[in-house]
Amino acid sequence: xxxxxxxxxxxxxxxxxxxxxxxxxxxxxxxxxxxxxxxxxxxxxxxxxxxxxxxxxxxxxxxxxxxxxx
Numbered sequence: 918x919x920x921x922x923x924x925x926x927x928x929x930x931x932x933x934x935x936x937x938x939x940x941x942x943x944x945x946x947x948x949x950x951x952x953x954x955x956x957x958x959x960x961x962x963x964x965x966x967x968x969x970x971x972x973x974x975x976x977x978x979x980x981x982x983x984x985x986x987x
Contacts, residue, residue: 937968
């Protein structure tokens, strides 16, 4: 893999992660109102495994605590 290919792949992965974070925050906002800044920071810093878990739970969660799985 060339350096250009690697940079492209990294940029693509960051773009996908950003898109997933924005989608999750849009769903949270629609369901519960705008989340506090610490929740926004947590979402944007989450790994993809955690993001997938949250995206799966948002449909049935009644509260932010339900979504977190704690």
